[in-house]
Amino acid sequence: MTGYIFYTASTLDGFLADENDSLDWLLTQPIDEDGPHSIADLMAATGAIAMGFTTYQWLVDHITASGEEWPYPDHPTFLFTHRDVTPVHPTVTVVAGPPSDHRAAVEAAAGDKGVWVVGGGDLAAQFAESDMLDEMLVSFAPATVGSGRPLFPRAWDFELLETVQNKAFVIARYRVVGPR
Ligand SMILES: NC(=O)c1ccc[n+]([C@@H]2O[C@H](COP(=O)([O-])OP(=O)(O)OC[C@H]3O[C@@H](n4cnc5c(N)ncnc54)[C@H](OP(=O)(O)O)[C@@H]3O)[C@@H](O)[C@H]2O)c1
Incomplete structure (x- = not known):
């Protein structure tokens, strides 16, 4: 195991999605898919995935429901939910409780x-x-949404390790330090 990374995009005001779980603020931005910290690089370094129920349901509603394949068929995925869910793909395992x-x-x-x-x-x-997060990599899009799903709803310290631009995005990579 090489470590745990929270790799995400965020609005400038610290939201992963707006109140309606829309990612319009993200999907309309220019990005170089082969640029620094690309999804392809992430997937090559990733052995397993963890996600919460809202994120899973967004993928089901926006990708799988339109006839496309589950986006991570080669990566065992741990879906955190208290619900009785039948996963859309056999690589998805339903779990609950602390990581x-x-x-x-x-x-x-x-x-x-x-x-x-x-x-x-x-x-x-x-x-x-749970002491199971080493790095957080955030691609900040040049947009605010005012309210929505928060980036990291705790008082926590991070150490900035790197910043790089990819077209519209400022990508910041942080070491996860601990609670403030
Ligand atoms: N900008 C980006 O790159 C990016 C990245 C990721 C996600 N997103 C979006 O951001 C939004 C995130 O939604 P969210 O804030 O609601 O977070 P989420 O983690 O996707 O879902 C939260 C839900 O997961 C379940 N859950 C969380 N921890 C659990 C645990 N320890 N055990 C069992 N169940 C657990 C709970 O649902 P139940 O109790 O109902 O099961 C909880 O309400 C989504 O719209 C997603 O699409 C955006």
Whole structure:
């Protein structure tokens, strides 16, 4: 296992999605898909994925429901939910409770690669509280939405390791330090 990363995009005012779970503020921005910290690079470094229910449902509603394949068919995915869900793909495993309860399974699934914590922000914070988050990489889009799904709803410290631009985005990579 090479580590846990919360890799996400955010509005300038710190939201992963607006109140209606819209990502319009993100999907309308210019980006170089082959630029720094690309999704392709992330996927190559990722052995397992973790996500919360709203994020999973967004993918089901916007991707799988339109006839496209589940986007991560080669990556074991841990879906955190209290609901009785039948996953859309056999690589998705439903779990509940603190991430630390699932640490052994997550790390076994990741093998010699890393774990991508997709979000949302509260789940990423739960991973941090379980001492299961090493880095946070945020692509800040030049837009605000005023309210919505928060980036990281805790008082926490991060150490800035790197910044780089990819077209509209400022990408900031942080070491996850600990609670303030
Ligand atoms: N900008 C980006 O790059 C980006 C990245 C990721 C997500 N997003 C978007 O941001 C939004 C995130 O939504 P969100 O803030 O609601 O977060 P979320 O993590 O996607 O979903 C939260 C839900 O997950 C379940 N959950 C979380 N922790 C759990 C635990 N320890 N055990 C069991 N269940 C748990 C709970 O649902 P139940 O109790 O109902 O099961 C909780 O209400 C979505 O719209 C998503 O599409 C954007």
